[in-house]
Amino acid sequence: MTRWLLLLWIGGTLGAQVTPPGKVPIPEDERPSKPFVWSERRLLVAPELFDAPDEWIDRSLQWADFILGTYRPALPEHPLRRAALLRLDDVLHIESAPRKELVQKWYRARMYRAIEEIERTKVTEGMRIWKLYNHGFLVRTPTVSFTFDFVPGTRQPGFAIEKEWLARLVTQSDATFISHLHGDHASQDVARLFLAQGKPVIAPEGLWKTMPEFAGKLTYPERSAKVHRIPVQGGKQVLEVVAYPGHQGATVLNNVHLVRSPEGLTAMQTGDQWNDDAPGTDFDWISHVGRQHAVDVLLPNCWTRGIARMVRGVNPKLVITGHENEMAHTVDHREDNTQTYTRLWGVGYPFVLMTWGESYGYQRVAEPRLGVDK
Numbered sequence: 001m002t003r004w005l006l007l008l009w010i011g012g013t014l015g016a017q018v019t020p021p022g023k024v025p026i027p028e029d030e031r032p033s034k035p036f037v038w039s040e041r042r043l044l045v046a047p048e049l050f051d052a053p054d055e056w057i058d059r060s061l062q063w064a065d066f067i068l069g070t071y072r073p074a075l076p077e078h079p080l081r082r083a084a085l086l087r088l089d090d091v092l093h094i095e096s097a098p099r100k101e102l103v104q105k106w107y108r109a110r111m112y113r114a115i116e117e118i119e120r121t122k123v124t125e126g127m128r129i130w131k132l133y134n135h136g137f138l139v140r141t142p143t144v145s146f147t148f149d150f151v152p153g154t155r156q157p158g159f160a161i162e163k164e165w166l167a168r169l170v171t172q173s174d175a176t177f178i179s180h181l182h183g184d185h186a187s188q189d190v191a192r193l194f195l196a197q198g199k200p201v202i203a204p205e206g207l208w209k210t211m212p213e214f215a216g217k218l219t220y221p222e223r224s225a226k227v228h229r230i231p232v233q234g235g236k237q238v239l240e241v242v243a244y245p246g247h248q249g250a251t252v253l254n255n256v257h258l259v260r261s262p263e264g265l266t267a268m269q270t271g272d273q274w275n276d277d278a279p280g281t282d283f284d285w286i287s288h289v290g291r292q293h294a295v296d297v298l299l300p301n302c303w304t305r306g307i308a309r310m311v312r313g314v315n316p317k318l319v320i321t322g323h324e325n326e327m328a329h330t331v332d333h334r335e336d337n338t339q340t341y342t343r344l345w346g347v348g349y350p351f352v353l354m355t356w357g358e359s360y361g362y363q364r365v366a367e368p369r370l371g372v373d374k
């Protein structure tokens with residue numbers, strides 16, 4: 001190719017509108033305003049690739065592990081953590097990432113390490129919170145452990161962790177909370193293991209009720225502001241639970257579970273809470289949660305509608321987001337860490353971003369008494 005022809009070819013390639021990876025249909029309101037993105041949802045994050053060399057993926061994942069392992073989740077956050085989390089966005093937003101063995105192995109290795117760490121961690125004060133896949137968390141206090149939306153991974157062959165590892169994690173948890181029926185939050189394999197160990201599975205009313213193996217066995221707390229007492233560890237301890245009546249869109253029942261440990265430490269996980277911001281919608285109760293309960297840690301879906309309004313309503317001491325980089329979603333809805341930083345910018349509450357398998361130790365500190373002279 002002559003130099004002139006080469007320049008013409010390069011110019012033509014860069015100037016053309018990018019087409020969606022995997023031929024994803026783009027809804028009318030997400031059509032891009034710029035030629036370098038294929039969905040308007042990707043305008044404020046670095047553009048993704050359809051594929052990338054294994055060498056770059058491998059070295060990026062190893063580097064991210066090294067940085068995140070050296071600079072653990074903390075407040076204030078070390079700036080290198082953000083660099084590593086953004087590099088993970090780059091890798092996990094390659095269109096083919098969910099199908100790549102390198103990515104799958106990296107995810108599974110992180111989960112194995114986390115499960116081993118959970119097995120040997122005793123919490124003596126406060127709450128330690130591990131981030132599991134997608135919107136999953138394990139919360140441990142000195143007296144109890146419980147999980148939210150724990151799932152093994154995506155259905156992509158080769159991605160999920162094996163049953164043996166699920167069982168090991170279930171052994172570490174006294175109860176599990178399922179926000180709603182979608183596969184990135186609810187796993188029948190996980191529920192089965194909890195029930196087999198005689199532990200409560202708390203879910204929105206009616207979940208899997210037509211399946212004989214689950215009928216009558218799940219716990220459906222009334223979806224309201226009522227406080228329920230759910231015994232765990234064979235009645236040795238009690239969790240106080242509120243199942244706020246949330247929704248994903250107009251029709252999916254989504255429990256927003258608030259759980260208080262016997263020490264009085266409170267965590268609240270939102271599932272896929274996503275509802276209109278209008279009178280008569282879920283913001284009516286979201287705006288009052290903080291008046292009803294002293295919430296320590298809020299675990300919202302990073303893309304919930306009106307995250308700033310939600311955080312103000314719940315008024316937690318700390319926010320730890322979930323649902324970043326959900327690999328079963330197409331790239332435009334894979335919701336990266338970059339977007340979480342942007343969404344929480346200016347919200348004014350402390351927040352911690354983590355990737356799969358990381359944990360943060362939360363301690364309740366006495367409120368500073370501002371403006372009071374001694």
Ligand SMILES: [Zn+2]
Pocket residue numbers: 180182248272
């Ligand atoms: Zn959902």
Ligand SMILES: [Zn+2]
Pocket residue numbers: 182184185272323
């Ligand atoms: Zn989801």
